[in-house]
Amino acid sequence: MKTLCMWLNNMNIRVISLAALLLLTSVAAVSAASDIWDKTFTRSDKVDHQKVHYHNRYGITIAADMYLPTHLESSKKYPAILVGTPYGGVKEQGAGIYAQTLAQRGFVAMAFDESYNGESSGQPRHVSSPDIFVEDFSAGVDFLGTRPFVDRKKIGVIGICGSGGFALTAAQVDQRIKAVATLSMYDMSRVIRNGWKDSTTPEQRRKALEQLGEQRWKDFASTSPLLPEGFPVEAVDSIPQEMDPISSEFWEYYAMERGHHPRSHGPFTLTSNMAFMNFPLMNYIKSISPRPILFIMGENAHSRYFTEDAFAMAAEPKELVIVPGARHIDLYDRVDMIPFDKLTSFFSQHLK
Known part of the structure; x- marks a missing residue:
């Protein structure tokens, strides 16, 4: 459990088709196509992929991967879906799987890196901010809604793990988001402030905040914030024996061949936790x-209680889907377990 508490505190081309090319090259924000495929999943020949960049309202440059149906027609406008990464992940991992698969099913889909992380800008690196991470969803809506091939009245969002909480929080105020789906959702503010399953006592919280205050002075004096050690730079082939079950599960995905990516560091700067303790999501x-929410969780997910509680708090229309046998991380990348048919029908119905 000590390892878990430490984890929770620290965890914090195919050539573009002519129609798509004509559309994309008309937009200055779209970068030049690249032949380099740097994802953890196999490239599909049924979609067109393009790296794009745009700014959020704080002036931070957001890097994203846009996936388009190959049959995209210049005379039509399409529904769009924005996909947020698991907490500490990058767009080249699970979020990209969702975006590519949904593009295969007829949507314009985009996976993005949160501010200060991945290929997005922002200094210092690996800062985590509930306010800015929520803003990043609205910034993605800004970008998608100004594409000539996107119907801005038909934009939905998907949040995986920690971004599930950020997606819901963005939708609370951004009426342009017409439908929300979460998978293996984590409420990062709740777990950082209250501990695992709300086990933190007021005295423990007070001591943690005292330590974070002391750390801010140290960060200021050193000119850079303390960043806990993250996942290994190169993929490893085993899980350390001393790890608790939850940390082991994240290690299996982020540190091993399954989901390892060199830009996915894992933990965030230590003092990032202060903002989450002060920002209920x-x-x-x-x-x-009356905009709909689809909650999806694994039957065996350690994170079930976040989804169950959020589902209970949400108003109708809402739906809860439990994936048999799935753990938390299985809904990151297990395409045989992720209910893509359900996601497709949900967004098709509510973005029509």
């Missing part, structure tokens, strides 16, 4: 109604 989840 889902106080206004009922206000998302």
Whole structure:
């Protein structure tokens, strides 16, 4: 459990088709196509892929991967879906799997790196901010809604793990988001402030905040914030024996061949935790109604209680889907377990 508590505190081309090319090259924000495939999953020949960049309202440059149906027609406008990464992940991992698969099914889909992380800008690196990470969803809506091939009245979002909480929080105030789906959701503010399954006592929280305050002075004096050690630079082939079950599960995905990516560091700067302790994410989840929410979780996910509690708090219309046999990380990348048919029908219905 000590290892778990430490983890929770620290975890914090194919050539583009002519139609798509004509559309994309008309937009200055779209970068030149690249032949380099740097994802953890296999490239599909049924979609067109393009790296794009745009700014959020803080002036940070967001890097994203846009996936387009190969049959995209210049005279039509398409529904779009924005996909957020698991907490500490990057767009080249699970979020990209979702975006590519949904593009195969007829949507414009985009996976993005959060501010200060991955290929997005922002200094110092690996800062985590509930406010800015929520803003990153709205910035993605800004970008998608100004593409000539996107119907801005038909934009939905998907949040995986920690970005599930950020997606819901963005939807509480951003009425342009017409439908929300979460998978293996984590409420990062809740777990950082209250501990695993709300086990932190007021005295423990007070001591943690005292330590974070002391750390801010150290960070200021050193000119750079303390960044806990992250996942190995190169993929490893085993899980350390001393790890608790939850940390072991994250290690299996992020540190091993399954999901390892060199830009996915894992933990965030230590003092990032202060903001989460002061920023509850889902106080206004009922206000998302009458826009729909689809909650998806694994039957055996250690994170089930976040989804179950959020589902109970949300107003109708809402739906809960439990994937038999799935753990938390299985909904990152297990395409045989991720209910893509359900996601497709959900967004097809509510973005029509």
